[in-house]
Amino acid sequence: MTETRAGAVTPAVHHGAMFDTNELVLNMGPQHPSTHGVLRVVLRLDGEKVVDADVVIGYLHRGIEKLSENRNWTQIILLTDRMDYVAAATNNVGYCETVEKLLSIEVPRRARYVRTILCELQRIASHCLWLGTHAMDIGAMTVFLYAFRERELILDLFEEFCGARLTYNSMRIGGLPLDIPSGWDRKVLEFCRIMDSKILEYEELLTHNRIWLERTKGIGVIDGPEAVAIGLSGPALRGSGVPRDVRKDEPYAAYDELEFDVPIGAVGDTYDRYLVRMEEFRQSLRLIRQATEGLPEGPIVGKVPRLIKPPAGETYHAIESPKGELGYFIVSDGKSTNPYRFRVRPPSFCNLQGLPRLVRGHLVADVVALIGSLDIVLGEVDR
């Protein structure tokens, strides 16, 4: 195989057995119903088997990191929304906590609890979208509609809280911009009650379905050490049996005060990643219930200087977003009100690195299942 420039592969010719076979180069995307955004995958096929895959990204690059260098610290929160637009509040939380770490601001307990509730609601919303699109790619259209119905409930909750459905701008450095409206916590608990029965519905349709098992078991197997070596994180890593969750290993927000389990897979195939995320639904509901019932009183924002001008220095802080470990690395030069360098470690970008390794040896129909199994958002991959 010769590679001329990024994305261009020339097929090799096999001379063997009784027939000469050429390899076929197939291009999936960037406009494709199943690549979840503008992702381009160039596949090299031998018949129907995938020999190699070349992932071409950058179609959604908007220059968020460079733009941040010209915004002050509070304005950047707006930009972070648009990275992982499926779970915007987690982006906000990650960024604000990083700046709070740099400034050594203490966030009041009530704010930490509300942040936890919002993050876990986002986790459920993101997993709903994942489930719907993943199932639809494999052919189960109805689950898509069901999952989005529940996502609507969550978006309604967010709309009541901060006025937006997709890009929330719902955190501030030091806390939150506003307190939760009255009665919101009751609605959250009501949602938890509804969601419990809906998870059973999804499981009834998929978890023991023979066709679903045949399409996901044994597809894209990756074992623990190799997953760590590639740089996977989140459910993709936990599906391979590695018990790494930032919420447990380096607790942030209110996670050190709440009880929850981290589901781990066994084999590391698509079915395990599916089971891990389904169990994460339940664990998130558990966390939301604990946080809502035990919501402390108090201020919603901590002591923050009027002009945010962190001292010179750099810091890295990571949180567990629904897709994996979302990390922010910020460098401040101490002189201006803008960051010197703003760098994001997007989980989808690092997970996507695993795609060529995962699809090798599988059929073309599995490529779509594997892209869905990794759960990527192009906004995060390209920034």
Place this chain on the structure above:
Amino acid sequence: MGEAIAFYTIAAFVLGFAVMVVSTKDTVHSVLFLVLDFLAVAALYVLLGAEFLAAIQVLVYAGGIVVLYLFVVMLVNLKGFPEENRDPHRRTKLGLGLAAAVVVELGAILAYDYARPVPQLADAAIPVVGNTEEVGWLLYTSYLIPFEIASMLLLVAMIGAIVLAKREL
């Protein structure tokens, strides 16, 4: 009277399609004319009262064998639109000579048959109704061994195809 008209029309179609099969330049069209030819032959079978044979003709020949011909022809033609090419090894005069010889032979056979007609075969000893039962009886009693041999032949062909097409065994 009506039967004669039907027979001659269908026979004209059969012969016409057969001529098109060999004279068409495009291979895929040639195979398609073969399908139409087989369908016309099935119509002839119906005319003869052999409706079972007609259905089997459509099912096996037109619907099975020619489909596989078509697969192969289409895959071979995959590169591009078929060009019209003249076969350099074509020997037109020799072909016409051979055709004339065949026509003379056919004429000789017809003349011989007219002079010494063959006696009619006796009707089948078993009373049956319908073509299906008749074919079934004959196939499984008088012609059982050729039937079994044919099935062995098909099995051998199937195994041979699998061996040829599999890459690693």
Place this chain on the structure above:
Amino acid sequence: MIDLFIIPLLKIAIVLNATLVGVTYMVLLERKVIAWAQSRLGPMRVGPHGILQPVADALKLMIKEDITPVRVDRWVFTAAPIISMVPALIVYAVIPFGPEVTLFGRQVTLYITDINVGLLYVVSVASVGVYGIILAGYASNSKYPLLASLRASAQLISYEVAVTLTLVSVILVAGTLSMVGIVRAQEEAGVWFAFIQPLAFGIFFIGGLAETNRAPFDLPEAEQELTGGFHTEYSGMRFALFFLAEYANVIVVSSVATTLFLGGWLRPFPSVDALAFLDIVPSWTWFLLKSFVFLYVFVWIRATLPRYRYDQLMRLGWKVLIPLAIVNLVVTGFIRLMVL
């Protein structure tokens, strides 16, 4: 004169029209049932509750611009959708909607004709329908539709084998190839063949799903995969014909399954006299009701199940259904020989 020409022509006209209307409304049925399964309503605007939606769809497809790609084989390109549609329609020549009834003082049979190789006719006509798919892929003069059409047709001919084997079991039980004869055999036996031949029924239904390229066997035409399959290059009325041919095939499979396994025009429990009050419902209504049940199940399955990958699909056909069908055939033959 009347019996020879007018009545059969009338029957053909009625059946053809009913079939074509039924096919267009099958589209609406599918959209509505899938929508209700997915907590939504489906087409609601055109006509009350979307009843006139198929009219709007048909009109739209008819007035669309006729786009023919350059350098395609014109004859084959145009013929392919027709070859797909025609077999689905001519099967109705042998499907019995009911027995002889008296209409306007005449004895009229509620079927167009009854040939004594009726079932074989159905199978052979269905096998010709494969050509539409193959030729569509070929005529598009493009790599991906060709490969997709070859895959789709390979799927079709594989499942044809399994389906035909189950039909042979039914023929063994009924003792005749004629469609009317099979229904009469069920009437004589007093029980539908679905209860005598449950395995054959199951295999026929699954094979029917695969034959008509319906979910969960619809990979060759799934939009989520590579291209639109064999009908990528088709648009407008030609595409409509393919689309309708698929639904027509579904209705054909339902009708044939009703005739062979659910007793055709017979009421439930035809031998139980206590239920004779059910005879108020005319025979053809029973037929339509039973076919409708099949149609509903087809759509229900599409709404619920994910789809098989191509190699899993072929494995199911060759390694599971065909051996089961052969076993069923052998056991049926054995029982018929020993017992009956």
